[in-house]
Amino acid sequence: xxxxxxxxxLAGIRVVDFSWVRAGPWATRWLGAFGAEIIKIEWPENERGxxxxxxxxxxxxxxxxxxxxxxxxxxxxxxxxLNVRTAKGLDIVKRLIAVSDIVIENFSSRVLRNWGLGYEExxxxxxxxVYVSMSGYGHTGRHHHYTTFGPVAQAVxxxxxxxxxxxxxxxxxxxxxxxxxxxxxxxxxxxxxxYRRNMTGQGQHIDLSQMxxxxxxxxxxxxxxxxxxxxxxxxxxxxxxxxxxxxAPLTANYRGGPTVAPHNAYRxxxxxxxxxxxxxxQSDEEWRRxxxxxxxxxxxxxxxxxxxxxxxxxxxxxxxxIETWTRTLGKYAVTEQCQAAxxxxxxxxxxxxxxxxxPQLRQREMYLEMEHPALGRYKVQNxxxxxxxxxxxxxxxxxxxxxxxxxxxxxxxGLTHDELRAGxxxxxxxxxxxxxxxxxxxxxx
Amino acid sequence: MTDTSSLPxxxxxxxxxxxxxxxxxxxxxxxxxxxxxxxxxxxxxxEPCRRIGPFVDDIPHPERSLSFWYYNxxxxxxxxxxxxxxxxxxxxxxxxxxxxxxxxxxxxxLASLGYDYAALSRQNPGLILCSLTPFGQTGPWRxxxxxxxxxxxAGGEMASSGYDETDVPSAPPIAPGGGNAWHMGCHFxxxxxxxxLVHRTASGRxxxxxxxxxxxxxxxxxxxxxxxxxxGEVLQRHTGRHHAAGPSPRTQFRAxxxxxxxxxxxGRLNPKYILELADLLDTxxxxxxxxxxxxxxxxxxxxxSSHIIDGLVAGFIASLPAEEVYHRAQERGFxxxxxRAPEQLLGDPxxxxxxxxxxxxxxxxxxxxxxxxxxxxxxxxPWRISRRAPLIGEHNAEILCGELALSIGELRMLMExxxx
Numbered sequence: 001x002x003x004x005x006x007x008x009x010l011a012g013i014r015v016v017d018f019s020w021v022r023a024g025p026w027a028t029r030w031l032g033a034f035g036a037e038i039i040k041i042e043w044p045e046n047e048r049g050x051x052x053x054x055x056x057x058x059x060x061x062x063x064x065x066x067x068x069x070x071x072x073x074x075x076x077x078x079x080x081x082l083n084v085r086t087a088k089g090l091d092i093v094k095r096l097i098a099v100s101d102i103v104i105e106n107f108s109s110r111v112l113r114n115w116g117l118g119y120e121e122x123x124x125x126x127x128x129x130v131y132v133s134m135s136g137y138g139h140t141g142r143h144h145h146y147t148t149f150g151p152v153a154q155a156v157x158x159x160x161x162x163x164x165x166x167x168x169x170x171x172x173x174x175x176x177x178x179x180x181x182x183x184x185x186x187x188x189x190x191x192x193x194x195y196r197r198n199m200t201g202q203g204q205h206i207d208l209s210q211m212x213x214x215x216x217x218x219x220x221x222x223x224x225x226x227x228x229x230x231x232x233x234x235x236x237x238x239x240x241x242x243x244x245x246x247x248a249p250l251t252a253n254y255r256g257g258p259t260v261a262p263h264n265a266y267r268x269x270x271x272x273x274x275x276x277x278x279x280x281x282q283s284d285e286e287w288r289r290x291x292x293x294x295x296x297x298x299x300x301x302x303x304x305x306x307x308x309x310x311x312x313x314x315x316x317x318x319x320x321x322i323e324t325w326t327r328t329l330g331k332y333a334v335t336e337q338c339q340a341a342x343x344x345x346x347x348x349x350x351x352x353x354x355x356x357x358x359p360q361l362r363q364r365e366m367y368l369e370m371e372h373p374a375l376g377r378y379k380v381q382n383x384x385x386x387x388x389x390x391x392x393x394x395x396x397x398x399x400x401x402x403x404x405x406x407x408x409x410x411x412x413x414g415l416t417h418d419e420l421r422a423g424x425x426x427x428x429x430x431x432x433x434x435x436x437x438x439x440x441x442x443x444x445x
Numbered sequence: 446m447t448d449t450s451s452l453p454x455x456x457x458x459x460x461x462x463x464x465x466x467x468x469x470x471x472x473x474x475x476x477x478x479x480x481x482x483x484x485x486x487x488x489x490x491x492e493p494c495r496r497i498g499p500f501v502d503d504i505p506h507p508e509r510s511l512s513f514w515y516y517n518x519x520x521x522x523x524x525x526x527x528x529x530x531x532x533x534x535x536x537x538x539x540x541x542x543x544x545x546x547x548x549x550x551x552x553x554x555l556a557s558l559g560y561d562y563a564a565l566s567r568q569n570p571g572l573i574l575c576s577l578t579p580f581g582q583t584g585p586w587r588x589x590x591x592x593x594x595x596x597x598x599a600g601g602e603m604a605s606s607g608y609d610e611t612d613v614p615s616a617p618p619i620a621p622g623g624g625n626a627w628h629m630g631c632h633f634x635x636x637x638x639x640x641x642l643v644h645r646t647a648s649g650r651x652x653x654x655x656x657x658x659x660x661x662x663x664x665x666x667x668x669x670x671x672x673x674x675x676x677g678e679v680l681q682r683h684t685g686r687h688h689a690a691g692p693s694p695r696t697q698f699r700a701x702x703x704x705x706x707x708x709x710x711x712g713r714l715n716p717k718y719i720l721e722l723a724d725l726l727d728t729x730x731x732x733x734x735x736x737x738x739x740x741x742x743x744x745x746x747x748x749x750s751s752h753i754i755d756g757l758v759a760g761f762i763a764s765l766p767a768e769e770v771y772h773r774a775q776e777r778g779f780x781x782x783x784x785r786a787p788e789q790l791l792g793d794p795x796x797x798x799x800x801x802x803x804x805x806x807x808x809x810x811x812x813x814x815x816x817x818x819x820x821x822x823x824x825x826x827p828w829r830i831s832r833r834a835p836l837i838g839e840h841n842a843e844i845l846c847g848e849l850a851l852s853i854g855e856l857r858m859l860m861e862x863x864x865x
Contacts, residue, residue, distance in 0.1 A: 009644035022667065034640040054690075055671045068675025069668040119824075140822060141798035146775040148782070150667075151686065151696065155707040156771070158787035160685065163606060163621035169697055169705060170784055171619040172685040174605030175667035184632040189821050191639035192479060196455035196826055198646040204455075204825040211782075212801060213820025217628050218787045219515035224499040226815040227511060231788035241594060241603075241620050252498035255593045256467045256512065256624030259498070263594060265603065265617045274679070276618055278598040344590040346599040348618050351673035351680070354601055354663050360586035366660055367674075379674050384630075384660030385637035386581070388562070389652040390644050392637070 008035020009390035013194065014100040016093070017041065017077065018084075019186075020048040022150070022176060023210055024106030024134050025073045026183025031102070031190055032076025033383055033392040039096065039408060040077045041084065042401055045431055049073070050401065057375065065374035065400040065437070072380055074398035075370070080409070081402030081430055084115065088428045093117065095413050097125045101197075102190050106134035106210075109144040119205035128203040130193035134186045138209030148210050150176020157214025161232060162221070162254070165240045181217070182210040221254045241265045241278065246315045258282055261311040262290070264319050265348060266326040268334055276348040277331040279322065279338060284308060290343045294325045332357070355379065372397040373439075405429050406443040420444070454480020455826040459642065461545040462486060462536075463520065464527070467494035467624075468658060469549035469577045470516040472631035476545075476638070477519030478819070478828050484539065484844060485520045486527070489863050491837040501810070507837065508809075514834045518805065518816065522835025523844050524865045531864040533558055538849050540565050544651075545573045545638055552582045562653035572651040573641045577634045581657035591658070596626030600662025605669055607682035609695075618682060629665050630658035685784075694750065697784070698759050704767035705784040708774070710754050716741045722758070725777050731761040791815070805833050841865055 013036040017028045025040075032038040044064060053067035060066045080096075083089040094117075097103060103122055105112060112118055112133070122129045133139055136148030154160045154173050164171035189206040197203055215222075224230045232238075236248025243253040243263040253259050257280075265276045281287040284307060291300045299321050304310040311318055326334050331347035338345035349358060355367050367379040375397075383392040409415045409429070421444055423429040430436060436444075459481040463473035470485075470492075477483040485492075495507035502509075526532040537560070540546055546565065548555055555561065555576070562574045576582060579591035597603050597620035608616040634656045641652050663670075669688060672678040680688035685697035685707070694711030710722075723735035735757060739745045746753070762770050767783040774781035783789075790796060801818040819828040845851045845865070859865045 009640035012647075013643075030636055055668060055675045057675045069671035072671045072674075137795060138799060138822065141795040143775070143795040146795075147778070147780045149709060149780055151707050151709065152780055152782035155705075155784040156782040158785050158790055159621070159623065160707070160784045161786045162623045163619055165608075165613065165616065165619070168608070168613055169699070170685050171607050171616075171621075171682075172697070172707075172784075173602075173621050174607070174680075174682055174686075174688040175669065176687070177621070177625075177665070177667075180665045180667055181628070181632065184636065185820055187636055188475075188632065188639065189823075191636060191643060192455045192823070195639060195643050195646065198643060199458065202825065204823065206821050206823050208821035209799070212796065212799065215787075215790060215796070215801070216817050216820055217625060218623055219817050220499065220512040221623070221787045222790070222817050223511040223515050223814070225788040226791070227501055228499060228503065230499070232786045233788070238622050241617060252500075252512070254499075254512075254623055256494075256627050257497065257592050257594075265598065265620070267617075273681075274604050274618070276598070276603070278594050278603075278620070280592045280594055282592065339586075339589045342590065344592050344595055346589070346591070346595040348598045348603045349601055349663075350604045351601060351666070351669040352677075353604075354599075355670065355673055358599070358663075360580055360584045360659060361663060363584040364581055364657065364660060366663065367670075375675075381664055381670055383637075384633050384657050384664055386655040387637060387641060387652055388654070389648075389650065390640065392640070 007390055009387065009392070010034040010036035013037065013102065015039065015102040015104060015190070016096050016100045018105035018107065019134065020106065022049070022073060022179040023182040024104060024186060025049060026180060027134065027186030027190065028077060028104060029073055029075060030184070030187040033394060035390065036102070038077035040074065040079045040399065041082050041093070042079055043081065043083055044401060044434060047401070060375070068375065068378065071372055071375055071378070071398040075380055075394045076396050077399055078404035078408065079399035079401055080405050083428055086428055088423070088426070090115065092409070092413065092428070094125050097122055097129065099412065100126065100129070102130045102132065102194060104132045104134065104186060104190060106186070108147060109135040109137065109139045123203060126203070128197050128201060130190060130197055130203050131205045132186055132189045132193065132208060133205065134182065134208045134210060136210050138212060139207045150179040150182070153178035153182065153211040153214055156211050158218045159214045162218065162238055164238050166236050166238065166245050178210055178214050182213055185213045220252070224252065242315065244312055259312070260308055261315045262318055262322055266319070266323045268326050268331040269329055271327070274348055274350045274353065275331055277326055277334040277345055278348065280344040282344065286343055287311065289341045290338065293337050293341045293343055297325070368394070370394060370397045374400060400437065400439060402430060402440060452826055454829060455823055456481040459545065460484070460543045461547060462539055462543045464546070464548040464550065465577070466492060466549050467497060468579065468627050469547060469631060469634070470494065471627055472547055472577065472634045473520055474516050474518055475631060475635045478830055479823070480826070483520040484840070485517060485522045485835060486525050486536070487522060487837065489524045489526050489865060491524070515816070517834035518830045519832060520835055521840040521844065522838065523841050524838040526864050527558060529862070529864045531859055531862065535845065535849065536560070537568070540572065541568050542848070543569070543572060544642070545575065547575045547577065547634070547638070549577050552576070552578055552587050566651060570650055571645055573638060573645065573654065574651070575634055575638050575654040575656060577630055577656045578658070580659045582655045586659070593624050593626040594620050596658055596662045597621065599659060600626065601666045601669055602662060605666050605680060605682060605688040609684045612684045626658055626662055629661040630656060633661040694754050698762040700762050700767035700770055701764060702766040706762050706767050706770045706781060707784055708758060708762065708779070708781045710758055711750065714746050714750055714753060715743060716746070719746060721777065725774060725779060726757060726761045728773055729761060729764050731757065731764060733757045803830050805830050807833050809836065838865060
């Protein structure tokens, strides 16, 4: 293998990051993993992402620097504490944009424009700037002023409806899927705009809507409606974990796979909250393999289960019988026995299972420890892609609030040390009356 | 508004060869709709995922799969048996012209054909080869079989989604539908490919990318991993709302028309919010006792949160259709939404304003159909569906004869020998 210098894909790229809460920071986390310099602009009085914290370790005080989830969401970034709502703060921002490549934010739709930092102003400062706005409904369209959290974006875009048991309330998504996915969409926009800029020399404003970004994820179901006139409000939908609810008409499942049985979650030993394993047989051949794995019980040899049509028709009995077998084994044992025989099966895994028990994630080094100055040593999530020449490995823990203010203001923008101190005194870099962290006292010496 | 219909997309000039099944075809669509020239290489007879429904007019046929249609817009298509000697040679020649090869073969398959990254990059040092597979190219699960449901289980989506015990006793964990394991993998694959393309603009060199769908899914449960790592907590499932370590107020309410509304109220109750809530509920005369001055005391609010949420808010929502609640609430600054079935989106005026729906021509059926569009508007370099999904081998002559200079006779010979 030829020797290549290990470098970062986005080396030399600088991002002005106004984003907060989750979706925006999840976007810039990945730009940071690719090696861009992420300058996160924060203000302790109206910060959203560090506090309130439900992920501070029990032995630590909750403060701006001890949220575990913030740490995982904001690795590979620097933090500049700055009051953008002052003339002096705004001037600093403009100087920063002048030496940056990307501006990214997930405020409501008119915030940056109201600050005098809309795209037209940004391009006066930096003609080829790539500006990614990640508001709930986008900057365009009559509901641009509506606001979202992940669950609302999921509900309105149709995603929530796809999850649940028939004739029950939607089960939905147990987390802000559209913060995760909206974040990825933001990173995708930034990378795409950056590539275009490198090829054409032109910047642009990319207007992402978190809610609208959910709609392309229900594409086949939408086409079933626009082409066939079939909506999803129909008996037997959504079909839980099955491809088809027993007794429902034979329609598509929109899961990107065939409509088959078995296709379900089954309880496993010892019957705890997350002791479940899913099994799917996509062909009669795979079903015969499963029968072998179960030691060919008499019930499974019945003619009615030999074909996919029969298995779909007698799905309730089929699932009950399979579960009598899975209940005798642990979920990893079911998985290993099935997969060894060429049967699709995997365990339902909690967070603990993924971090502690998943042999694949362990071998792939998904969770590696990093030292954080306020939190201590904890595992941090890694990237799901391995780039041979520009690995996207985590290089820095999340910043403490304002940790890099001096480095950025003096080192990058060329302000004097006296100007930094003056900015702390007049409330530009930190609220004048607010207690400072020791590292801030240190940077003011 | 200026007419931007003729401007090139942001990925104009990028050529992508896609050798992808249902797990990776969405990634090809993502780059294709943004202007890349995507050539989908299918096995002779067509890619097996053309057999996934629903189908046009419910007539099952590989040219009528709506799933295939949706995930393969803006691509040209050729057929090629890359296991045959002729197919391997044609693939090699095409790969010499490509910026990106995206493949979803089982680990080791492409290398067994003689096309690992080293071989492909020798003839084209700028080439980016992205392998997108269920578990990645290494590890004990590398050769495991998978499906969307399997990824939702092992990735942690199911452990977070389901029902409160009081709503549905003994409910299993629920895997959200829609084929989102494939979306998660493809979003991350797109990012990695784009980072490699940006890197190439500076270095001139391509690289190899190994993407794991399992890892993409395992990364997509928000704070579940952090709750465990930092606090040792394993989260419980709740009906239509976030996983949590303990009990939490409900956020999903049934409206008058039987549809549901997602209303985030718990955790926000304070004296100012109470007054705003009273105004909202009063639009239907249902503020109840919310204007009682006692609710200007945080302690009283907290003590009565169940009355406010499960009584007043639930009652207000039950008195109106879900869409009506959604718009009344949002117009007053409440971050609430209707839980819509996808078909309700067609009438959404906001999506209309954003030009979201696209009419896509299907000349072979003498018809056109409405497709969903883009989440992000790329001002100056528009997203667009440049063509419907390719028919099987539709561009064989255009690409193999037009670009690789095969004669019509050679094309016929390849067809007869099942190489295309």
